[in-house]
Amino acid sequence: xxxxxxxxxxxxxxxxxxxxxxxxxxxxxxxxxxxxxxxxxxxxxxxxxxxxxxxxxxxxxxxxxxxxxxxxxxxxxxxxxxxxxxxxxxxxxxxxxxxxxxxxxxxxxxxxxxxxxxxxxxxxxxxxxxxxxxxxxxxxxxxxxxxxxxxxxxxxxxxxxxxxxxxxxxxxxxxxxxxxxxxxxxxxxxxxxxxxxxxxxxx
Amino acid sequence: xxxxxxxxxxxxxxxxxxxxxxxxxxxxxxxxxxxxxxxxxxxxxxxxxxxxxxxxxxxxxxxxxxxxxxxxxxxxxxxxxxxxxxxxxxxxxxxxxxxxxxxxxxxxxxxxxxxxxxxxxxxxxxxxxxxxxxxxxxxxxxxxxxxxxxxxxxxxxxxxxxxxxxxxxxxxxxxxxxxxxxxxxxxxxxxxxxxxxxxxxxxxxxxxxxxxxxxxxxxxxxxxxxxxxxxxxxxxxxxxxxxxxxxxxxxxxxxxxxxxxxxxxxxxxxxxxxxxxxxxxxxxxxxxxxxxxxxxxxxxxxxxxxxxxxxxxxxxxxxxxxxxxxxxxxxxxxxxxxxxxxxxxxxxxxxxxxxxxxxxxxxxxxxxxxxxxxxxxxxxxxxxxxxxxxxxxxxxxxxxxxxxxxxxxxxxxxxxxxxxxxxxxxxxxxxxxxxxxxxxxxxxxxxxxxxxxxxxxxxxxxxxxxxxxxxxxxxxxxxxxxxxxxxxxxxxxxxxxxxxxxxxxxxxxxxxxxxxxxxxxxxxxxxxxxxxxxxxxxxxxxxxxxxxxxxxxxxxxxxxxxxxxxxxxxxxxxxxxxxxxxxxxxxxxxxxxxxxxxxxxxxxxxxxxxxxx
Numbered sequence: 001x002x003x004x005x006x007x008x009x010x011x012x013x014x015x016x017x018x019x020x021x022x023x024x025x026x027x028x029x030x031x032x033x034x035x036x037x038x039x040x041x042x043x044x045x046x047x048x049x050x051x052x053x054x055x056x057x058x059x060x061x062x063x064x065x066x067x068x069x070x071x072x073x074x075x076x077x078x079x080x081x082x083x084x085x086x087x088x089x090x091x092x093x094x095x096x097x098x099x100x101x102x103x104x105x106x107x108x109x110x111x112x113x114x115x116x117x118x119x120x121x122x123x124x125x126x127x128x129x130x131x132x133x134x135x136x137x138x139x140x141x142x143x144x145x146x147x148x149x150x151x152x153x154x155x156x157x158x159x160x161x162x163x164x165x166x167x168x169x170x171x172x173x174x175x176x177x178x179x180x181x182x183x184x185x186x187x188x189x190x191x192x193x194x195x196x197x198x199x200x201x202x203x
Numbered sequence: 204x205x206x207x208x209x210x211x212x213x214x215x216x217x218x219x220x221x222x223x224x225x226x227x228x229x230x231x232x233x234x235x236x237x238x239x240x241x242x243x244x245x246x247x248x249x250x251x252x253x254x255x256x257x258x259x260x261x262x263x264x265x266x267x268x269x270x271x272x273x274x275x276x277x278x279x280x281x282x283x284x285x286x287x288x289x290x291x292x293x294x295x296x297x298x299x300x301x302x303x304x305x306x307x308x309x310x311x312x313x314x315x316x317x318x319x320x321x322x323x324x325x326x327x328x329x330x331x332x333x334x335x336x337x338x339x340x341x342x343x344x345x346x347x348x349x350x351x352x353x354x355x356x357x358x359x360x361x362x363x364x365x366x367x368x369x370x371x372x373x374x375x376x377x378x379x380x381x382x383x384x385x386x387x388x389x390x391x392x393x394x395x396x397x398x399x400x401x402x403x404x405x406x407x408x409x410x411x412x413x414x415x416x417x418x419x420x421x422x423x424x425x426x427x428x429x430x431x432x433x434x435x436x437x438x439x440x441x442x443x444x445x446x447x448x449x450x451x452x453x454x455x456x457x458x459x460x461x462x463x464x465x466x467x468x469x470x471x472x473x474x475x476x477x478x479x480x481x482x483x484x485x486x487x488x489x490x491x492x493x494x495x496x497x498x499x500x501x502x503x504x505x506x507x508x509x510x511x512x513x514x515x516x517x518x519x520x521x522x523x524x525x526x527x528x529x530x531x532x533x534x535x536x537x538x539x540x541x542x543x544x545x546x547x548x549x550x551x552x553x554x555x556x557x558x559x560x561x562x563x564x565x566x567x568x569x570x571x572x573x574x575x576x577x578x579x580x581x582x583x584x585x586x587x588x589x590x591x592x593x594x595x596x597x598x599x600x601x602x603x604x605x606x607x608x609x610x611x612x613x614x615x616x617x618x619x620x621x622x623x624x625x626x627x628x629x630x631x632x633x634x635x636x637x638x639x640x641x642x643x644x645x646x647x648x649x650x651x652x653x654x655x656x657x658x659x660x661x662x663x664x665x666x667x668x669x670x671x672x673x674x675x676x677x678x679x680x681x682x683x684x685x686x687x688x689x690x691x692x693x694x695x696x697x698x699x700x701x702x703x704x705x706x707x708x709x710x711x712x713x714x715x716x717x718x719x720x721x722x723x724x725x726x727x728x729x730x731x732x733x734x735x736x737x738x739x740x741x742x743x744x745x746x747x748x749x750x751x752x753x754x755x756x757x758x759x760x761x762x763x764x765x766x767x768x769x770x771x772x773x774x775x776x777x778x779x780x781x782x783x784x785x786x787x788x789x790x791x792x793x794x795x796x797x798x799x800x801x802x803x804x805x806x807x808x809x810x811x812x813x814x815x816x
Contacts, residue, residue, distance in 0.1 A: 014546065027207050027369060037207065038335070040368040042311060049752055050548040064448040066335075066368035066441075069514035071533035086543050089533075106546040110755045111584065111747060114544035121541050128538065 005060040007035075007163070008068040010090040012053045013079030014104045018152035021177065022077070023054035025156060028173040030058035033165055040066035049106075051083055077159055079138070079152070080104050085121055094130045097122075098158050098197075100138040100151065134158060134197055141192040147182070150189035157193020167194065205371040210361055213336040213372050214275070214303060215240035217343030221299070222380025223247055224270035227258035229624065230653035231277030232312035233366040234305035238275055239656075242665050246377070251656055251665045254594070254624040255280035259287040259302060263356075266296035267394065269384025271347055275303040278319050279593060283625070285322070288356070292326040293404045294394050295354035298383045299347030302328075303359045305366050308484050309511030314574065314593060316509070318486035323358045323462040327408050329415050330358040330462040331424065332440040336370040342459060345424060353411055353418075360461070362484060364441045364511065416463040424459030427472055434526060435476025437469070437489055437500070442482045445517040449528050464492045473498045480505065480526075484512045550579045552753035553721030553730070553777025555692035556645050559616065561749050561785065562698050563587040568614050569604070571597040573626070575618035576652045576720075577645050584748045588616070595625025598633060598642055605638040612706060616643045620650035620658040623673065633711050634682040641705055641712045644675055645692070647720040655723060679713045686710060692718035695784040721777045731778035731794050735769045739790035742766030746782040746791065754782055 009026055013019040023039055030037040035058035042053050055068045068090055076091045077098045078084035084099045091097055099122060108114040126133040136158045138151035145154070153174060160170045171190065178186045208216060214237050218226060226249045228238040242249035252258035255276040265272035274284070281288060281304045288302060304322065307313040323330030329349060333342040339361065346357040392400050419425060434453040438446045439461045446455055456472040458464065473479050473493075481490040481502035490502035505524040507516065519532040550557055560580040563570050564587040572578055572588035573596060581588035590600055601613035617626045622644050633640050650656040657663040659673040679687050686708055688701040698716065705712035719726050735757075742761035746754050746769050757770035769782075769790070783791040792800065 015548075024207075024369075031205070031207060031371060036371070038368055038370045039207065040364060042367070049546070049551065051546045063370075064444040065514045066364060066370070066444065067513045069518065069533070072514075082543060082546075085540055088540065089538055105755065106544050107549050107750065107752050108544040108547070110752075111750075112756060114542070116544060117541045125538055125540060 004074070006063075007058045007075070008073045009056040009075045009077060009159075010053060010068050010073040010087055011056065011077045011079075012051065012083045012087045013100075014083065015049050015052050017052075017079045017104075018149070019052055019054055019079055022152045022156050023056050025170075025173050025177060026056045026159070028176070029165070029170055030056070032169060032173060033058075035060060036063045038063040038066040051086060053087060075159060075162060077155060079155065081119070081122065082106075082117060085117060085125055088125050088129070091126070091129055091131055096132040096134060096162055097126050098134045098136060098155060098162075100155055101135045102137075102139055136193060136196045138193075141196065142189050145189040145192055146185040150182075150186055153178075153186045153189040154193035154196070157190040157195075158197050159193075160190070161194045161197035205373055207369045208336045208340070208372040209236065209367060209369045210333070210336050210339040210365040211236035211305075211367070212240045212369075213339035214343050214359070214361070215244070216372070216374065217340035218273050218301070218347075219244045219247060220340070220375045220377050221344045221347040222271055222378040223273050223299075223347070224382070225262065225265035225272040226250075226275070227252045227261040227272075228275040229253070229255045229258055229280060230650055230656045231255075231280050231305075232653060233307055233361075233363040234275050234277045234280070234303065235653045235656070236366075237303060237305075238665065241273075249665050251650075251658065253659060255284040256287050259284040259291065262300060262302070263287060263291050263294075263296065266298050266300035267294075268387055269297040269382045271299040271380060273301045273303065273343075276305070277313065278304055278306040278317055279313060279315065280304070281319055281322055282317075283594065285326075288322065288328070289326050290396055291356045292328050293396055293401055293408055296350070296356070297388055299350040300356045301343065301346045301350060301359055302356055303361065306360060306362045306485070308362050308364075311363050311511075314591070316485060318484075318488060319358070319360055320461050320488045321486060323360070324488070327412050328356050328358050328462075329353070329460060330360050331459055332360050332461045333365055333459070334440050334443040334457075335365065336368070336372045338459070339365060340372055342424070353415055355411055355415075360440070362441055362511075412463050416465065419460050419463060419465035420467050422460060425465055425468055426457050426459075427468070427475075428455045428457065429475070430454045432476050433478065435472055435479050436482050437472070437479065437493065438482040439489065440484065442484050442512055442517075445512055445514055446482050448514050449518045449521055450526060451529055452527060458489065461489060462492075464489065466496055469493055469496060469498065473500070482506055482517065485509075547582060548579060549582065549752050550576065550585075550750065551721060552751055552772075552775045553779040555647050555716070555718035555721065555779070556580060557585075557749055557751065557779070558692050558695050558698055558781050559643060559645060559716050560585040560587040561695065561781065562702060563614060563616075564748075566702070569609075569611050571601040571604070571613065571615045573597040573615075573617040573621050574652075575621050575645075576647075577616060577618055580616070582750065584750045594621055595629055598626055598629035598640065601640045601642075602629070602633050602636070602638045605640050606636070612639060612641065614641045614643060616645055618651070619644060619646040619648065619660045619675070620656075622675070623659045627678075630679065630684075630713070631682050634684050638711060639709050641702075641714065643714045643716055646675060646715055646717040647692075648717070649720050649723060651720045651722070655720070675715050679715075684711045684713055686712035687715070688713075689715040689717060692716040693779050693781060695781060721779065726777075729778075730776070731797065732773035732776040733771055733778050733780065733783060733794070733797065734773075734792050735771055736790050736792060737768055739788050740768040741788055741790070742768050743787065746786055749781060749785060751782060753777070
């Protein structure tokens with residue numbers, strides 16, 4: 001999608017996973033690249049282990065709605081596998097789903113009343129959308145970089161690979177938002193995320 | 204220089220740039236971050252007041268004293284503060300007075316949805332409604348000027364989507380606004396609302412509305428954007444963004460001031476378009492105003508009355524009404540998704556409220572709940588809350604049921620911050636009128652639901668000043684309640700013992716269940732994950748019934764029963780030991796047992812234990 005003049009992103013996950021930091025960085029990158037930008041988050045009770053979502057929109061001219069409509073997201077970035085399915089309807093036909101390869105089992109499953117969906121549904125659902133599905137082992141790559149909590153930066157690295165800006169443009173925005181002593185760790189995590197897209201795609 | 208600011212950050216910035224002297228609020232989603240942000244700026248006194256009514260009175264007092272003041276709250280907070288909002292409309296003030304109401308269409312974190320533009324009409328107070336963060340800042344500044352120009356409070360009405368969206372904002376400097384008075388005004392005709400004075404004020408208030416309506420014709424807050432004249436959209440707030448997104452060709456009358464409305468501007472716009480449509484979230488406030496002018500329009504016949512708007516909702520509704528939308532609306536069906544397990548919010552692992560709800564669930568007593576994290580005690584498997592209406596309601600509801608002769612012993616549960624907010628007068632009522640309600644104050648030493656704000660029990664103010672702690676037990680005893688007990692919320696046996704003792708007497712009683720919220724930063728440092736002894740676990744499932752998200756079903760089955768064993772998620776467990784206490788087989792190691800076990804093991808097991816229980 002290199003020549004596009006507008007991009008819409010939907011970032012989803014579970015409360016406490018760091019979707020907020022990722023969406024803040026994504027907004028800053030767009031602003032730095034000369035886009036008009038809007039970002040919207042869901043707060044409130046969702047923080048108590050519920051599903052969370054943020055929307056980020058960039059437009060060379062003007063962004064009106066801060067919310068992305070159904071079927072409009074160019075990129076769905078999911079920090080958790082089942083949430084990718086829950087929010088799949090936001091992805092446009094032919095868009096890209098970047099999905100962290102990890103499951104957070106909700107109480108409804110651990111208490112035995114529901115079943116966690118298998119990975120085959122990801123392939124099928126995003127296949128039906130003619131979407132590219134990129135699975136990223138975020139926690140594993142973050143652990144290798146030195147801290148499992150950098151998984152959100154790994155995932156941003158993966159998303160950065162899909163967009164027509166130099167790595168440094170991203171890195172400048174990330175560096176502003178992470179503590180100095182974790183800079184190197186995050187740089188490794190970001191690079192690992194970028195590498196994961198070219199090597200680890202399934203679609 | 205433009206910066207990405209949330210609507211809430213932008214309102215705080217606007218208040219600061221407008222030279223605000225004082226800000227007061229009670230936390231409530233989606234408004235909380237306004238005061239959190241403003242409290243970090245210099246030269247502004249900011250406080251968490253005990254409730255929204257108090258916050259408005261505090262702001263009114265500052266404005267009477269000639270200092271610009273702002274009070275911020277969520278929509279239902281203005282219900283609490285309504286009495287003060289109305290008298291302030293009658294009195295006006297000596298300096299700018301702005302009330303922010305953050306409405307929550309869609310009820311992301313609220314017990315109802317209501318359109319507080321109605322409050323502006325009701326109290327004859329002008330209402331501004333921003334549609335992005337730049338306007339949040341600009342309109343806040345405009346609100347202070349408007350307040351002083353017309354001697355009126357101004358309502359700044361926002362919605363969750365503007366509060367919690369971030370858009371680029373041009374920053375400005377703080378205006379040098381000097382206090383307008385040296386002394387508190389001695390002007391009883393204006394500020395003492397006895398009937399004789401209030402009668403004289405009312406016509407002035409009604410004239411003020413007319414003057415404001417005339418001003419509304421000229422202000423740049425209201426503007427017409429002429430495009431294709433086939434369709435004309437009247438809109439305000441976030442709905443303006445959806446109108447521009449979905450109906451880009453249409454002409455738009457954007458109202459920045461939604462009360463009072465500019466009659467001549469609306470007539471001119473209506474006359475210039477073929478089809479006049481009002482796009483607004485929640486109530487048909489503008490639609491009714493326009494109809495009252497005798498102008499035909501459409502609105503709620505096209506767009507939904509309930510819930511939050513978004514581009515998808517607006518596009519579907521507009522397309523169904525035959526309007527030319529930007530792109531065809533997307534159907535919801537096509538995807539063929541599997542059934543996805545719900546991910547409801549739950550009481551966190553280590554939540555100190557769990558032990559209390561475990562007890563109440565076991566006792567099968569009727570429980571009147573209140574507003575806070577602990578409302579989640581309603582969820583299975585605990586299922587231990589049976590009513591929840593609004594802040595401070597539970598104690599009164601329990602008292603009413605008891606006095607009506609329900610025959611069951613009523614229990615009320617209320618958090619510490621909610622107790623200080625509106626629980627206190629209700630408990631005074633229980634004490635005064637003598638019902639046998641057992642009130643359990645769930646004291647987690649913070650206002651947890653909205654993100655750990657300080658309150659009168661924390662010993663700290665919003666701007667980090669040390670202050671006295673309002674101790675619950677002496678306070679409750681001073682009301683005349685003799686049966687008062689305090690128990691550590693993690694002490695399962697202790698809770699039950701105190702409960703039994705208090706319930707043994709037919710009189711008002713209070714149980715203070717005290718333990719800090721497990722998510723407080725200094726408490727997180729003391730988390731220790733517990734472990735299940737697989738040999739001892741029988742798969743009986745009793746620990747599953749406390750609804751802790753850190754207790755999972757293992758893939759290992761008990762050989763005898765064939766049921767799954769318990770498994771503790773080491774990343775989530777905080778080591779509260781409630782599960783260990785309810786386990787009848789001692790199959791979950793306590794912190795002490797974990798330490799003992801570690802001491803008898805080689806050094807390779809390196810989980811740090813600090814024993815900070």
